[in-house]
Amino acid sequence: MxxxxxxxxxxxxxxxxxxxxxxxxxxxxxxxxxxxxxxxxxxxxxxxxxxxxxxxxxxxxxxxxxxxxxxxxxxxxxxxxxxxxxxxxxxxxxxxxxxxxxxxxxxxxxxxxxxxxxxxxxxxxxxxxxxxxxxxxxxxxTAIETSETGETGDETASVVRLAVVSEESRSPTEPTAEQRMWAYYVTERSKGRSPSGAELDRIAGTNNYGRRVLRRWRAAGHETLRMTTA
Incomplete structure (x- = not known):
């Protein structure tokens, strides 16, 4: 007032x-x-x-x-x-x-x-x-109001930039769906069994993605991978 x-x-x-x-x-x-x-x-x-x-x-x-x-x-x-x-x-x-x-x-x-x-x-x-x-x-x-508005905009931009950086810094630490599938696949292979594509989808939370991953692994040298994990 x-x-x-x-x-x-x-x-x-x-x-x-x-x-x-x-x-x-x-x-x-x-x-x-x-x-x-x-x-x-x-x-x-x-x-x-x-x-x-x-x-x-x-x-x-x-x-x-x-x-x-x-x-x-x-x-x-x-x-x-x-x-x-x-x-x-x-x-x-x-x-x-x-x-x-x-x-x-x-x-x-x-x-x-x-x-x-x-x-x-x-x-x-x-x-x-x-x-x-x-x-x-x-x-x-007028100059004071303009400077205060500019400072508020800079603070907002800083928060946005920090949020973007923090998300990018966290993303590499979170495993992808294929990485989770591979970890489960290695564990199951060490037990002497080969998991199916449906199991991989259940572990990674995907839909009809496990079968394509298995086919790609086989095309890239599944036997070699199986021998390595055995």
Missing amino acids: NATATPARRDRALWIQCACTALVALGAAYAFYRHGREFALRFGADEATAAIWPLIVDGLLTTATVELWKTGHGSRAGGRWAAWLSSVFGICLSLCANVAAASELSVFAVAVAACPPLALLLAVELLNRALKRHRAETTTE
Whole structure:
């Protein structure tokens, strides 16, 4: 139960962090749009340009954020450097617009004005680290499960191989039906009698095999064998 609860808690914490980052992003976008539009109007932009200028900066920040969220295993260093440069540039523009919109140049007024873009930057970085950690933990768990499955398969294969080897090692020690027949035949010949094929079948547990064995022995030199056993 603990093994299944830990990934569930980790996923729930990640979803909560994503939701909080989305709230920070929405609040920062709203504050920046108002302050960015006023900033653009104050420094020479017309009404239409001032209306779309905050959207341009927000689009740049969104693109840089998505690039930073990509896994770093297959991405090039140049791509991540460009993403960080775009993100820092967008945050600086947002800071300038928000600080310029402050009612007075006091410490607290500047802190209030600079809070949205800085909070967005920190929230995105924290979420980026959480996503990387989640990917690393998921990859580790998958690797552990794969290795455990491989070890189980190796153990099963070892058992099968041992079973096959043990059967092969026992088979030469067990006499065949013809060997049992021959041992009985030698014993009976030492007593002065010649067993029939039916007797050989009864000793070896075969059916109509003793007669063929007797015929083969006779064809191979039964008289010589009989003289040897006598």
